[in-house]
Amino acid sequence: MRKILSFLLVLVFGAVPSWASLGLSEQSVHADQQRMAGQLKSATFNGFTVHEITGAGGMVVREYVSPVGTVFGVVWEGPTMPDLSQLLGPYFPKFQQAAANVRYRRGPLYVQDGPFVVESGGHMRAFRGRAYVTSLIPANLTKDVIR
Amino acid sequence: MKAHTLSVRDLRTLGCALALVAGTFALPGCSSVKGGGGASSGGGGGSSASNSLAITVNAGAATSKVNIPLVSVTICVPGTMNCQIIQNVLVDTGSNGLRLLQTQVTIPLLTALDTAGNPLGECAMFADGTFLWGSVATADIELSGEKASAVPIQIVRTTGSVGFPTVPTTCSGNGTDAGTVSVLDANGILGVGLFKQDCGVPCTVVPPANAYYDAGAACVPASCSTIAVPLVNQLQNPVSLFTTDNNGVLISLPTVGATGATSVSGSLIFGIGTQTNNALGTAKVYTTDSFGYITATYNGFSYPQSVIDSGSNAYYFLDFATTSFPQCMVVLGFYCPASSTNFTVTNIGNNGISGPVMFSIFSADTLFSSNPNFKVFSNIGAPFSGAFDYGIPFFYGRPVFTAINGQNTPGGMGPYFAY
Numbered sequence: 001m002r003k004i005l006s007f008l009l010v011l012v013f014g015a016v017p018s019w020a021s022l023g024l025s026e027q028s029v030h031a032d033q034q035r036m037a038g039q040l041k042s043a044t045f046n047g048f049t050v051h052e053i054t055g056a057g058g059m060v061v062r063e064y065v066s067p068v069g070t071v072f073g074v075v076w077e078g079p080t081m082p083d084l085s086q087l088l089g090p091y092f093p094k095f096q097q098a099a100a101n102v103r104y105r106r107g108p109l110y111v112q113d114g115p116f117v118v119e120s121g122g123h124m125r126a127f128r129g130r131a132y133v134t135s136l137i138p139a140n141l142t143k144d145v146i147r
Numbered sequence: 148m149k150a151h152t153l154s155v156r157d158l159r160t161l162g163c164a165l166a167l168v169a170g171t172f173a174l175p176g177c178s179s180v181k182g183g184g185g186a187s188s189g190g191g192g193g194s195s196a197s198n199s200l201a202i203t204v205n206a207g208a209a210t211s212k213v214n215i216p217l218v219s220v221t222i223c224v225p226g227t228m229n230c231q232i233i234q235n236v237l238v239d240t241g242s243n244g245l246r247l248l249q250t251q252v253t254i255p256l257l258t259a260l261d262t263a264g265n266p267l268g269e270c271a272m273f274a275d276g277t278f279l280w281g282s283v284a285t286a287d288i289e290l291s292g293e294k295a296s297a298v299p300i301q302i303v304r305t306t307g308s309v310g311f312p313t314v315p316t317t318c319s320g321n322g323t324d325a326g327t328v329s330v331l332d333a334n335g336i337l338g339v340g341l342f343k344q345d346c347g348v349p350c351t352v353v354p355p356a357n358a359y360y361d362a363g364a365a366c367v368p369a370s371c372s373t374i375a376v377p378l379v380n381q382l383q384n385p386v387s388l389f390t391t392d393n394n395g396v397l398i399s400l401p402t403v404g405a406t407g408a409t410s411v412s413g414s415l416i417f418g419i420g421t422q423t424n425n426a427l428g429t430a431k432v433y434t435t436d437s438f439g440y441i442t443a444t445y446n447g448f449s450y451p452q453s454v455i456d457s458g459s460n461a462y463y464f465l466d467f468a469t470t471s472f473p474q475c476m477v478v479l480g481f482y483c484p485a486s487s488t489n490f491t492v493t494n495i496g497n498n499g500i501s502g503p504v505m506f507s508i509f510s511a512d513t514l515f516s517s518n519p520n521f522k523v524f525s526n527i528g529a530p531f532s533g534a535f536d537y538g539i540p541f542f543y544g545r546p547v548f549t550a551i552n553g554q555n556t557p558g559g560m561g562p563y564f565a566y
Contacts, residue, residue: 055354056354056355056356056357056373057349057350057352057354057355057356057357057358058349058356059356059357078349078356079346079347079349079350079356079358080272080346080349080356080357080358081272081273081274081276081278081321081357083317083320083321083357084276084320084321084322085316085319085320085321085322086320095276095322096276096322096323099275099276099322099323100323101479101480102479102480102481102529103211103212103479104212104213104460104478104479104480104481104511105275105460105461105480105481105529106212106214106215106275106332106458106459106460106538107274107275107456107458107459107460107461107463107529107531107536107538108274108275108459108463108531108533108534108536109274109275109276109531110463110466110480110529110530110531110532119531119532119533120274120275120276121274121452121454121463121531121533121534121536122274122438122440122452122454122534123241123242123274123340123439123454123456124241124242124243124271124273124338124340124342124345124346125243125342125345125346125347125349125438125439126438126439126440126452127272127274128452128533128534129274129533130533
């Protein structure tokens with residue numbers, strides 16, 4: 001996947017105002033890139049589009065958009081955590097509730113609430129995670145593309 | 148909290164302070180407050196263990212979790228005898244720097260100022276979706292016989308805390324405020340991980356990573372600016388500032404049986420190969436990449452973002468589907484296999500050194516309910532499919548060294564884990 005990505009990547013630099021939170025439409029929210037003060041690259045593949053923002057301090061966020069324009073997955077990697085309330089959008093309350101329910105856990109997070117999944121790990125200086133909604137993943141893809 | 152008792156070292160420091168006040172600057176051993184410790188370099192017999200701090204592993208300060216390793220930390224107003232012992236501070240090889248809940252700190256510590264002349268704020272964010280918001284202050288830190296002077300630490304605030312700006316939304320957006328004993332299950336975090344600073348270069352550039360904040364009057368929740376902070380003004384791993392024994396730590400904990408224990412005691416030992424009690428011995432060195440990651444391989448798959456983290460309280464790995472383990476009914480989020488199940492994982496360092504890790508996972512529901520007083524378990528696991536996160540159970544019966552980036556040791560330069 002990485003190799004394919006670097007091979008096919010079509011770089012579209014600039015202030016493309018199409019950004020979104022998980023589960024929302026590509027056009028519905030324009031805040032992420034502005035909020036991250038980030039640089040945007042976009043690439044289209046067979047069945048989905050990836051927008052990658054590189055923001056302050058090297059935070060990288062990738063959002064995976066289906067052909068119908070819905071964000072079905074997000075990935076982050078960076079020296080700090082991203083603003084999950086922004087990235088997870090309407091799923092953020094579910095995330096908070098599910099995280100609170102697993103009260104004996106102290107460590108990386110794995111939250112599953114129906115079709116909504118969040119994995120968040122790493123350690124200070126190097127965090128990495130992803131979130132997706134299985135029911136929004138296009139039929140020809142699996143969660144493995146969200147990486 | 149206990150009252151601070153005066154040690155020989157303290158008396159010497161006091162003597163130095165008095166000498167300085169009297170203008171007698173030539174008193175031997177009083178060249179600076181920073182040199183006030185130093186007992187660790189003497190003798191080498193190891194029995195005095197001036198480089199060793201007692202660890203207790205139990206349910207935590209709020210007795211709400213399991214497998215929480217805690218130590219006592221002494222902080223002082225810089226250059227003075229005005230000190231305080233803070234108990235129940237989490238030992239964390241997954242972070243760097245000392246963070247203490249404001250509610251636990253009674254000595255007057257000065258808030259650090261940023262390059263704009265305003266109070267310096269910090270938002271520490273953790274992978275579990277929690278955050279700690281507060282000010283950066285300066286304190287001397289004493290850990291056993293070791294001392295680090297004028298160290299930037301975080302004073303953690305929480306909702307309703309006065310005298311400092313309320314948490315910005317760009318910080319609280321990470322999820323849950325862990326700035327209370329009940330949520331943190333500790334009075335603070337002692338980060339003794341792989342790095343000298345908690346953030347590093349990403350917080351020195353403009354725009355900086357989302358960690359340090361310009362917490363002046365203009366800082367309100369909806370709009371509080373991050374600010375670049377030079378490396379030396381960021382939170383520091385106190386170990387790297389010790390005069391000696393400053394290249395890393397060894398965590399030594401006893402073996403824990405298959406049914407668990409109420410609590411266990413062990414040691415946080417400073418230095419690697421600097422004393423008789425911290426020799427590498429037969430431990431293998433697994434260097435990390437620049438992010439502090441090693442690679443774990445299991446069943447033909449590679450997990451290159453794996454970590455060894457005393458601040459994690461279980462083996463976090465794979466998921467319910469891959470392990471075929473059912474989810475626990477009571478201890479939510481954990482694995483509950485019907486019988487104890489063995490795993491062999493191969494860890495690979497950035498230096499190519501590899502070796503197997505063997506561990507067992509049993510039902511957290513069964514273990515917790517069989518002995519309700521037991522709060523220490525060597526064989527609990529939970530899903531995290533992105534990597535292997537070896538928490539504190541990995542440390543039971545296995546001395547683990549954590550070497551700091553850029554520090555030399557008999558096993559080579561940090562960063563590395565060795566066990």
